[in-house]
Amino acid sequence: xxxxxxxxxxxxxxxxxxxxxxxxxxxxxxxxxxxxxxxx
Amino acid sequence: xxxxxxxxxxxxxxxxxxxxxxxxxxxxxxxxxxxxxxxxxxxxxxxxxxxxxxxxxxxxxxxxxxxxxxxxxxxxxxxxxxxxxxxxxxxxxxxxxxxxxxxxxxxxxxxxxxxxxxxxxxxxxxxxxxxxxxxxxxxxxxxxxxxxxxxxxxxxxxxxxxxxxxxxxxxxxxxxxxxxxxxxxxxxxxxxxxxxxxxxxxxxxxxxxxxxxxxxxxxxxxxxxxxxxxxxxxxxxxxxxxxxxxxxxxxxxxxxxxxxxxxxxxxxxxxxxxxxxxxxxxxxxxxxxxxxxxxxxxxxxxxxxxxxxxxxxxxxxxxxxxxxxxxxxxxxxxxxxxxxxxxxxxxxxxxxxxxxxxxxxxxxxxxxxxxxxxxxxxxxxxxxxxxxxxxxxxxxxxxxxxxxxxxxxxxxxxxxxxxxxxxxxxxxxxxxxxxxxxxxxxxxxxxxxxxxxxxxxxxxxxx
Numbered sequence: 001x002x003x004x005x006x007x008x009x010x011x012x013x014x015x016x017x018x019x020x021x022x023x024x025x026x027x028x029x030x031x032x033x034x035x036x037x038x039x040x
Numbered sequence: 041x042x043x044x045x046x047x048x049x050x051x052x053x054x055x056x057x058x059x060x061x062x063x064x065x066x067x068x069x070x071x072x073x074x075x076x077x078x079x080x081x082x083x084x085x086x087x088x089x090x091x092x093x094x095x096x097x098x099x100x101x102x103x104x105x106x107x108x109x110x111x112x113x114x115x116x117x118x119x120x121x122x123x124x125x126x127x128x129x130x131x132x133x134x135x136x137x138x139x140x141x142x143x144x145x146x147x148x149x150x151x152x153x154x155x156x157x158x159x160x161x162x163x164x165x166x167x168x169x170x171x172x173x174x175x176x177x178x179x180x181x182x183x184x185x186x187x188x189x190x191x192x193x194x195x196x197x198x199x200x201x202x203x204x205x206x207x208x209x210x211x212x213x214x215x216x217x218x219x220x221x222x223x224x225x226x227x228x229x230x231x232x233x234x235x236x237x238x239x240x241x242x243x244x245x246x247x248x249x250x251x252x253x254x255x256x257x258x259x260x261x262x263x264x265x266x267x268x269x270x271x272x273x274x275x276x277x278x279x280x281x282x283x284x285x286x287x288x289x290x291x292x293x294x295x296x297x298x299x300x301x302x303x304x305x306x307x308x309x310x311x312x313x314x315x316x317x318x319x320x321x322x323x324x325x326x327x328x329x330x331x332x333x334x335x336x337x338x339x340x341x342x343x344x345x346x347x348x349x350x351x352x353x354x355x356x357x358x359x360x361x362x363x364x365x366x367x368x369x370x371x372x373x374x375x376x377x378x379x380x381x382x383x384x385x386x387x388x389x390x391x392x393x394x395x396x397x398x399x400x401x402x403x404x405x406x407x408x409x410x411x412x413x414x415x416x417x418x419x420x421x422x423x424x425x426x427x428x429x430x431x432x433x434x435x436x437x438x439x440x441x442x443x444x445x446x447x448x449x450x451x452x453x454x455x456x457x458x459x460x461x462x463x464x465x466x467x468x469x470x471x472x473x474x475x476x477x478x479x480x481x482x483x484x485x486x487x488x489x490x491x492x493x494x495x496x497x498x499x500x501x502x503x
Contacts, residue, residue: 011060012496014063015063015492015493015495015496015499016492017064018063018064018067018488018492019067019488019492022067022071022485022488023485026365026481026484029481030368033478
């Protein structure tokens with residue numbers, strides 16, 4: 001049995017996902033740029 | 041008047057996709073807008089207002105002394121009616137002119153319309169009108185203009201930020217009488233208005249009318265901030281048309297401006313979350329204080345104050361995180377410069393939050409304002425000044441889904457404009473558009489965060 005009765009309490013996680021995707025993309029991009037800068 | 045549930049008068053039904061998916065779609069719109077801006081917008085466009093003066097006669101008529109006196113007199117008269125209604129009228133909040141007039145018609149109406157037409161509050165500002173009249177009378181009697189102290193520039197707009205916070209505190213914290221409703225008493229609002237009037241006139245006497253309106257008078261600063269988005273302005277005796285949003289770029293140069301706009305976003309967020317997203321947490325802290333012997337009302341106000349301050353801190357932290365991210369880009373100005381330089385980009389977000397949270401409330405309550413409240417301002421049931429006392433609010437005017445779509449559209453458009461302003465300012469600091477774009481990655485994250493946060497608050501509040 002899944003505890004679905006309280007699933008509404010965790011609905012906020014679905015709103016956080018787009019933010020996490022954007023932040024992850026920025027971090028990844030920043031690291032890649034720094035690496036490229038070091039290689040140059 | 042139960043303010044926090046005002047935007048939740050009906051539950052949504054039959055949305056084509058789940059509410060959270062709107063947050064994903066809004067985020068995609070922002071990301072696409074971000075890349076479109078970086079590809080097509082390579083020079084600052086908004087630093088210059090591109091003023092185009094309107095007809096000389098039109099300007100002269102609108103800015104003439106009789107017109108200024110008339111507008112000021114209207115402002116003073118309406119403030120007087122609101123205070124009188126608060127002191128002498130019914131204690132039923134929804135039947136007293138004072139509450140709807142102050143908290144809805146003025147508090148929401150001026151931002152909504154100023155954002156389109158420019159600062160509309162300035163000519164109707166009752167305290168400015170009284171201050172100018174008193175200054176004029178002094179000059180006539182003494183034969184010289186009144187002398188004022190120099191305003192401490194370090195204070196900037198901080199007094200306005202504190203005043204704004206205090207106003208919202210009275211509205212959503214002080215007026216909260218139980219865990220489920222806000223029922224502020226009209227009498228308390230009238231007394232607060234009188235206290236604020238005395239304080240404002242005293243400050244105007246000390247620092248000068250115009251200086252205090254620019255820096256410390258909370259309503260002038262707050263409504264004027266939204267007016268910077270609008271297309272009309274006045275300068276040197278002429279009314280002019282300007283490029284939309286361009287006047288906002290010079291707004292935040294004064295210290296404390298960021299605090300004003302952050303306080304605005306935080307206040308709206310807290311009001312929306314008080315009976316929605318924060319409800320469980322507020323209840324827990326409230327019970328904790330109650331268990332330690334605090335009186336119920338004190339415990340409730342203390343809890344709400346803590347959450348309101350926490351919201352202010354959280355909104356400020358998200359913005360500062362974006363600013364901190366910009367510092368990592370080569371050639372970045374100082375943190376302080378960036379913090380001030382990008383504060384105006386939050387103005388459209390503050391407006392978007394206001395529209396999203398209160399649009400339906402405004403539409404419904406204005407029917408009351410121009411219906412039974414106008415005819416029976418004291419709410420005694422004995423007067424019918426304009427024959428509209430029987431008019432009721434039509435809650436079917438807007439469907440729940442229509443409200444939701446307006447809310448989503450307001451948030452998305454507001455954040456896209458925020459991105460646009462930030463991109464334009466970045467091009468000033470980093471003339472190389474590639475660096476400017478790189479500097480805005482973190483602001484994109486800030487905008488996505490505010491959009492998703494706003495939609496989450498609305499989805500919980502709307503049920």
